[in-house]
Amino acid sequence: MRIIDEQKPLSRASRRQSMSEIGFGRMETYTKLDKLGQGTYATVFKGKSRLTDNLVALKEIRLEHEEGAPCTAIREVSLLKELRHANIVTLHDIVHTERSLTLVFEYLDKDLKQYMDDRGNMLSMNNVKLADFGLARAKSVPTKTYSNEVVTLWYRPPDVLLGSTEYSTQIDMWGVGCIFFEMACGRPLFPGSTVDEELCLIFRVLGCPETPLPVASVSDTLLSRAPRLHQDAISLLTCFLAYEAKARVSASDGMRHIYFKSLGPEVHLLPDVASIFSVPGIQLSPDPSISKSSKNRRLSMLL
Incomplete structure (x- = not known):
């Protein structure tokens, strides 16, 4: 009889699957509302999470097939994934599709x-x-x-x-x-x-x-x-x-x-x-x- 250790940490693949089943990492989890701004490589929307009903900011980064994600986007994601600070906007989720990379931030009224x-x-x-x-x-x-x-x-x-x-x-x-x-x-x-x-x-x-x-x-x-x-x-x-x-x-x-x-x-x-x-x-x-x-x-x- 096989004994399963419930305390054993999830592998990265298992954790990813569990998060996906909840709804993280999926674009359908979020509803776009107003357009807030547009930059060189990204557009920011006010949005709403269907999981929590909370407002979020959706930063949609356009991906070029020849070049992939802009280096500025890669740097931003790698930094924000590691940061949890009262003075730094929180990155809640990342949604990766063929055409775009969407960063889901906490929503703040103003900058x-x-x-x-x-x-x-x-x-x-x-x-x-x-x-x-x-x-x-x-x-x-x-x-x-x-x-x-x-x-x-x-x-x-x-x-x-x-x-x-x-x-x-x-x-x-x-x-x-x-x-x-x-x-x-x-x-x-x-x-x-x-x-x-x-x-x-x-x-x-x-x-x-x-x-x-x-x-x-x-x-x-x-x-x-x-x-x-x-x-x-x-x-x-x-x-x-x-x-x-x-x-x-x-x-x-x-x-x-x-x-x-x-x-x-x-x-x-x-x-x-x-x-x-x-x-x-x-x-x-x-x-x-x-x-x-x-x-x-x-x-x-x-x-």
Whole structure:
């Protein structure tokens, strides 16, 4: 008589079959609702899961038979499959068909840009925290939204603009710095419309890569453009805007910068899945352009 060990972990094939039987990995499990946006290689829809009845975001990536899935899509999937973090949108499911690869994300009402638009691009300085690192990567790829709005080069680092093909996390950190400035000032730091114009705007602030300006000079320039930023904020911003990719501050070191000292030491002890707002004393402040009745609205961001 054969004894089956019920505690034995499922093999990868068995797990895949079990998930498929539930409904995961199947397009018929999801209903498309509104079209939210369109990019270079993907279209995003608001959708609904027939399994849970919850709203989802369906990112439908078109597959070219000659080339297969775009490398950007492969990278996104491989990263998100491993990530479970309160500040990163959750990837619930992947549906692979002959014509498309659909990523099923949790649905959020708005992204950082929409949140800022709702507040007239004027946030309380207490609310300028970095909780959307992935946005820097997403904005680094030229694309168009469904309304034909062009996403610009504003967040692309100079090493990439000058032709570097070597990817590293430090590339993202340049974009984080640009977004940090924009959250504080309500306007982009380097709003170039072409590669040459983008580089010229960067050179005016930082100097040329061969002869970069002294840190003190860069700090003065940034302070004149962003009078709402105090010295600690300017110091953090210059850490992001280093010409050499390897010299840019990392995400973890950035969070330990003196600018974030007021958050207290508990933020560094949070588990990945816990929100920063679970720390006693940390809450959003009323934004200057928002009425008191809406001051308690929670911040929601989409990658």
